[in-house]
Amino acid sequence: MSILRAKCPTCRAYTAVAVGPGYECHACGRTFAAGLVRVPRAWGDGGEEMVEAAGLALDYPEASVVEEDSLVAQTLAVASDLPEVPLVLGGCCCSHVGAVEGLAARHERLGVVWLDAHGDLNTPGTSPSGNQWGMPLRILRSRPGRSPSPPPASTTTPTGCSDRSPPCTWPSTATCSTPTS
Template sequence: MSWLRARCPDCRTLTAVAVGDEYQCHSCGREFAAGLVRVPRAWGRGGEAMAEAASLPLPYPEAAVIAHDTLEEQTAALAAGLPPRPLVLGGCCCAHMGAIRGLSRRPGRLAVVWLDSHGDLNTPESSPSGNPWGMPLRAAIDEGAVRCEDVALVGSRSLDPPEVAFMAQAGIDEDVDRALAGCDRVYVALDCDVLRPDQLACFMPEPGGPTVDALVEVLGGIARTLPVAGLGLTGLRPQADPAVLARLAAALAL
């Protein structure tokens, strides 16, 4: 089954159609492993640069642009409008909430590997800043879109005390093998500030972190273990190099 869904990044016609999990352009013949969804919002104070970065060019058919006035509207629209295998290019990490919600409704058990220098495990009550972008992983867990045992938080190095306490209580750590065990597919939520600050232009860089080469190895290991249901790229600045983003997606066979 196929349907007209997306603008081809090569010939710019609206003739890229979903065929199974992939896309084919009926005009130029190109094939793509994912459909691009842009989410040009950042739900917090001062996140305009992240929102602008959602317009970065990526070599995937553009299936949708999700822009709404409230976070819940954004999450619901994204969950309902996901392509078969989404590549979500968001502003802040709140874009992952809709992706996880939508993918969790599909058959099979979903794992989430959350790569981020921050925990994103706060609640409105525990957050020091009050910015919603510090809460999306916790929100996805609390609404039941993913189980704690199916979550790995990788690369975090700036955690608030309530986040540390929640991780200990819930059994969340950076063990990817543990999170993938027993699952059927995986969504990779990649806040690019997980990288070392000199590797890519990100909104909230933190000292330390992997190089792009090291992260590519991690992503490749995930893709060799479970089918990749989707990828989200968030936390960027408009100066970020699209070639690096395309390389990270390619490491997941997207």
């Protein structure tokens, strides 16, 4: 749970923003399956400013909950506001699908560095659970002919993959590297 607060879209009361799988507005009881928060500019570069800003009550939509039903729709909703070279962080890797698609719509050339302990390259046939959370990088790469087109494998680098299930079978023009300590 974060101490960052945003206005609930239903009752407009300031409510804490959960980092976990879901949360409930303390004022009206509305529940949210997932929260996507626009990080406020007040956070600056981190350090003391970030610590102080985390306790601020920020006006909507400076810090806000995006109300779309799916994680992809959530990130597509804010992708048009992303800076030229964004760092997209998410609790669920599926949220990055929308960000990458939104950025691909804005830029002719796009590079992706996928920092994750897992390759996120499963398919419905290779996933032990069938959960899409293990498939987002494969989803992005398996959409030829889509508009916008996904970033090519040559500009996509899965990095930090300590669990490669399925094994990282990526085109030779890209790498699946594991950092060494």
